[in-house]
Amino acid sequence: MSDDPQKLPAAPAEPSAATPLAPGAPAAAPSALPEGELARLTDDVIAALKTVYDPEIPSDIYELGLVYKIDIADDRAVTVEMTLTTPNCPSAQELPIMVENAVASVPGVGEVKVNIVWDPPWDPSRMSDEARAVLNMW
Numbered sequence: 001m002s003d004d005p006q007k008l009p010a011a012p013a014e015p016s017a018a019t020p021l022a023p024g025a026p027a028a029a030p031s032a033l034p035e036g037e038l039a040r041l042t043d044d045v046i047a048a049l050k051t052v053y054d055p056e057i058p059s060d061i062y063e064l065g066l067v068y069k070i071d072i073a074d075d076r077a078v079t080v081e082m083t084l085t086t087p088n089c090p091s092a093q094e095l096p097i098m099v100e101n102a103v104a105s106v107p108g109v110g111e112v113k114v115n116i117v118w119d120p121p122w123d124p125s126r127m128s129d130e131a132r133a134v135l136n137m138w
Contacts, residue, residue, distance in 0.1 A: 032074040041072055041108055048102040049080070055091050059134045061099070065126025068117060076110040078103050083122045092116075 031038050049062040049070075061067060061082065069081040080099055084092055096114040104112045124137060132138055 031072070033072070033076070037108075038072060041076065041078075041106070042070065044106045045070055045072070045078060045080075045103055045109065048106050049099065052095070052098045052102050054085065054089075054095065057085070057135070059127070059131040061095070063128040063131040063134075064122075065128065065131070066122060073110075076108055077113070078106075078109050078111075079113045079115065081115045081117050083117055085122050087118065 033041070046062060049067055050060045052061045053059070054061060054064065054066075057064065064085070066084065067080060067082045069079075071079040071081075073079075080103060082096075082099065084095065089095070096116060099114045100112050103109060103114075124132075127135075127137070
């Protein structure tokens with residue numbers, strides 16, 4: 001697992017225990033979970049993350065690019081590395097709890113941990129085209 005936060009691809013080509021969020025990210029160690037199960041869990045976790053919205057922004061945290069990495073351990077424990085739009089974000093207390101609850105609701109997921117990281121800092125270039133369209137940021 002890398003200490004470098006990365007940007008997740010929309011659909012990983014080959015699921016692994018850690019799903020980095022950017023091209024060129026180091027490859028994760030192979031998972032003991034069957035590939036199909038890991039792919040399903042990854043897709044379901046991403047779908048759950050897409051239900052979490054920053055209360056001040058009408059786009060979900062995944063499309064905003066706030067999620068840097070998802071790690072699914074062999075025991076199905078999930079660690080999410082994410083950031084906030086600013087260190088002074090008014091939602092700093094509630095967003096990690098919302099993320100934890102959303103991911104914990106995914107069938108088959110074990111313990112959930114959410115880590116807030118500040119490096120690299122978030123900026124609008126991390127947003128998906130979908131988020132840019134919602135926010136009229138073309």
